[in-house]
Amino acid sequence: MSRPSLPPPELRAYLEELVRRTSAVCGDRLASVLAVGSLALGDYRHGRSDVDVTVVVDPALPRADLIPLAETLAHPALPCPAAGLELVVYTADFAARPSGEAGYLLDLNTGPALPERAGYDPADASDFWYVIDRSIAHQAGLPLYGAPARDVIAAPDRPTVLAALRASVREHADGDGHLADNRVLNGCRATVHCRTGHWFPKRRAGEIVAASEPAFGPLIAEALRSFERPRAKAAVLPADDVREFLAWVAARVEEAAEAAGVRARAPRDG
Numbered sequence: 001m002s003r004p005s006l007p008p009p010e011l012r013a014y015l016e017e018l019v020r021r022t023s024a025v026c027g028d029r030l031a032s033v034l035a036v037g038s039l040a041l042g043d044y045r046h047g048r049s050d051v052d053v054t055v056v057v058d059p060a061l062p063r064a065d066l067i068p069l070a071e072t073l074a075h076p077a078l079p080c081p082a083a084g085l086e087l088v089v090y091t092a093d094f095a096a097r098p099s100g101e102a103g104y105l106l107d108l109n110t111g112p113a114l115p116e117r118a119g120y121d122p123a124d125a126s127d128f129w130y131v132i133d134r135s136i137a138h139q140a141g142l143p144l145y146g147a148p149a150r151d152v153i154a155a156p157d158r159p160t161v162l163a164a165l166r167a168s169v170r171e172h173a174d175g176d177g178h179l180a181d182n183r184v185l186n187g188c189r190a191t192v193h194c195r196t197g198h199w200f201p202k203r204r205a206g207e208i209v210a211a212s213e214p215a216f217g218p219l220i221a222e223a224l225r226s227f228e229r230p231r232a233k234a235a236v237l238p239a240d241d242v243r244e245f246l247a248w249v250a251a252r253v254e255e256a257a258e259a260a261g262v263r264a265r266a267p268r269d270g
Helices: 009-029 037-041 063-073 127-140 158-174 180-196 202-212 214-227 239-259
Strands: 030-036 051-057 085-091 106-110 117-119 142-146
Touching: 009 030, 009 051, 009 063, 009 142, 030 037, 030 127, 037 051, 037 127, 051 127, 063 085, 063 106, 127 158, 158 180, 158 239, 180 202, 180 214, 180 239, 202 214, 214 239
Parallel strands: 051 085
Antiparallel strands: 030 051, 030 142, 085 106, 106 117
């Protein structure tokens, strides 16, 4: 499975400016800037996907610098050409060790299709999102500045990732704030990760699960077609079918978690 060596052309100028502004604030305390998520996995869809970025800094970075960093990167001060920017800042010592915690210094959500948020206290967040993001970053993070992903981001161990997937599937089963096609394709990605220990792009994971589970093929095909559209034009998928599929995904995650010795209690998730 090929991985991108460069960001998509429509994002390159934006990401170059993001790195420039981050470096201007952090100076020699900046260790690495990585494109993660769909950008790293080669599944970015312009008009649909967020830009996911992980920043790693020296622990000596003054905490007072985080507010101007958020301000200079926020849309529209830095106009985001994607649906949104999800940027997380970690200290190098935290990022270098496996962890089931959120652990960030700054969690910035901004952009034309995202509610504006700059969080500075990881106790306010759901840990599982960050565990999954760091696991993807370790596998596939695309360096934009500084050290490669595997040199700065530790991979959470399998039990920790499976516990995070358990919480993630529960979150998507509730449905609040998530598009139906994304719920289905995230479920596919979770299933394939449980089987393989590897992160696949959502669309490829959807194809894999549809081929192996024909009963869910029509629903996954609808989700894949919808995923090609902008967020505002996403299809409404049959709610009962989505719930049934996610219950099946939850059972697959539970099987993998039990095999790995994960206790019933997931990481703190809210």
